[in-house]
Amino acid sequence: MLTRRGLLRVGAATTLSGAFTGVALAPLVMAKPAESGASALAEPEPFRTKLPVLPVLTPVSVSGGVDRYVVPVRSARAGILPGAVTDVLTFNGSFPGPTIKARSGRPVSVTYRNLLQDPLSVHLHGGSVAAADDGAPMDTFEPGKTRTYTYPNRQPHASLWYHDHAHHSESEHVYRGLSGSYLLTDADELALPLPAGSYDVPIALRDAHFDESGQLVYVMDEIFGRPTLLTNGKPAPYFEVAARKYRFRLLNSSNLRHLRLRLADSSPITQIGSDGGLLPRPYDTDTLWLSPGERADVVIDFSRYPVGTQLVLQNTVGPAGDSEEVRPVLRLDVVRKVHDPSSVPAILRTLPAQPEASQERSMELNMSQASDSSWVATINGKVYDPNRIDINVQQDTAEIWTITNPSEFVPHNFHVHLVQFRVIERNGGEPGPEEAGLKDTIRMAPGDTVRIKLHFNSYRGVYVYHCHMLDHSAMGMMAQMKIS
Ligand SMILES: [Cu+2]
Numbered sequence: 001m002l003t004r005r006g007l008l009r010v011g012a013a014t015t016l017s018g019a020f021t022g023v024a025l026a027p028l029v030m031a032k033p034a035e036s037g038a039s040a041l042a043e044p045e046p047f048r049t050k051l052p053v054l055p056v057l058t059p060v061s062v063s064g065g066v067d068r069y070v071v072p073v074r075s076a077r078a079g080i081l082p083g084a085v086t087d088v089l090t091f092n093g094s095f096p097g098p099t100i101k102a103r104s105g106r107p108v109s110v111t112y113r114n115l116l117q118d119p120l121s122v123h124l125h126g127g128s129v130a131a132a133d134d135g136a137p138m139d140t141f142e143p144g145k146t147r148t149y150t151y152p153n154r155q156p157h158a159s160l161w162y163h164d165h166a167h168h169s170e171s172e173h174v175y176r177g178l179s180g181s182y183l184l185t186d187a188d189e190l191a192l193p194l195p196a197g198s199y200d201v202p203i204a205l206r207d208a209h210f211d212e213s214g215q216l217v218y219v220m221d222e223i224f225g226r227p228t229l230l231t232n233g234k235p236a237p238y239f240e241v242a243a244r245k246y247r248f249r250l251l252n253s254s255n256l257r258h259l260r261l262r263l264a265d266s267s268p269i270t271q272i273g274s275d276g277g278l279l280p281r282p283y284d285t286d287t288l289w290l291s292p293g294e295r296a297d298v299v300i301d302f303s304r305y306p307v308g309t310q311l312v313l314q315n316t317v318g319p320a321g322d323s324e325e326v327r328p329v330l331r332l333d334v335v336r337k338v339h340d341p342s343s344v345p346a347i348l349r350t351l352p353a354q355p356e357a358s359q360e361r362s363m364e365l366n367m368s369q370a371s372d373s374s375w376v377a378t379i380n381g382k383v384y385d386p387n388r389i390d391i392n393v394q395q396d397t398a399e400i401w402t403i404t405n406p407s408e409f410v411p412h413n414f415h416v417h418l419v420q421f422r423v424i425e426r427n428g429g430e431p432g433p434e435e436a437g438l439k440d441t442i443r444m445a446p447g448d449t450v451r452i453k454l455h456f457n458s459y460r461g462v463y464v465y466h467c468h469m470l471d472h473s474a475m476g477m478m479a480q481m482k483i484s
Helices: 004-016 170-175 470-474
Strands: 067-078 086-091 100-103 108-114 122-125 146-151 158-164 179-185 200-208 228-231 238-242 245-252 259-263 269-274 277-285 288-290 295-301 310-317 324-336 357-369 375-379 391-393 397-404 412-416 422-426 441-444 449-456 461-466 478-483
Touching: 100 108, 122 146, 158 170, 158 245, 158 295, 170 470, 179 200, 179 245, 228 324, 245 288, 277 295, 288 295, 357 412, 412 449, 441 449
Parallel strands: 067 108, 100 179, 200 245, 238 324, 357 397, 391 478
Antiparallel strands: 067 086, 108 146, 122 158, 158 179, 200 228, 245 295, 259 288, 259 310, 269 277, 269 295, 310 324, 357 375, 397 449, 412 441, 412 461, 422 449, 461 478
């Protein structure tokens, strides 16, 4: 039987030494550091490197009203840690992957060339796309082959991202680098006076486990064994800013790690958007929670600081999301004054209307131990089976789903393909302002019950929903809906 105290003990043991031997805690730490074949690298010193600006992908063609991209998926060597070269998997050679910029109403097609040794399936997370273009877990393309995905972009602006979704290998592939941002904009968003251009900065946050030679170590479900936080692929870099407003598109691209971000001086961060684009209204907060796959679109106004200020953005929670642990993720150095024409309007958008729900369902997320002591992760007691349809949904209807994480200490989250849903209740109360917009992924802390409302009004077909702690979905915490 797993206990909270046991869990915390494992955390300490795996962080500090290889002394832990409790095999029963496999779902939380599948292997001791000794078993992973390498001891961990000493923590790199923070603030030694500049924040990389992620490259924006250039289309190979824009004719016929479609932006076409060709992306080789290949291994590469990246400079992540000082003095080391790390083998990574990449989209187009970049770690993390390049940003794709798209506009509502203008389709994008991306041809991926699989130059790896494993099958791949690329999913546009948060995208409303036909089932054949969704990057479903079993709909893979083989090494040496190409696959073209078409994204119609018939949805409002949103900060989406793309990543491998090939069942059983997505977790390791994403860990080794196969993810990137996909920023979809529209006329409504472009009409707002928000910070833009070089003042609108995508930031991907994740954790990692490096060995002494600076290589990435992948151990399935190693929630406590990935101590190094990477910001746009670098350990706690610094970023020089002008004394004005900046927009940061934060993405938690970790496999397992939940983040709780704060500025070290506890000053306010204005959250303006979440997974599915802008919130109806901005709000000020000193804390941002991001579970794996979630996005937060925020504005920080550096005009309140004198030139010369160095401000640290911190993660303030331990790997499992339940303990204090303060670690830097990015230092923001205010280096010059500048005129700032940008502003954050009091009203940002109107959300699409949803009809009355005609169906209610419940989903329970669980991890349990099988008779052979292996761990299984389930939704409503069932491990993912690609040959089983778990629920049948009627097109052009709305449904309310009640998601429950009954565990006392294991965090999860919940991601639905195809649909940007609304959160209508969290633990019996109103959801917070950070959940007032459109969402495709929600945090499910231990004990949480969240009710969401989904409107199925785009494509028919089979789509998955799953925990986005990717090691959990790889272990089976995934199910399928058929919309017809
Ligand atoms: Cu989970």
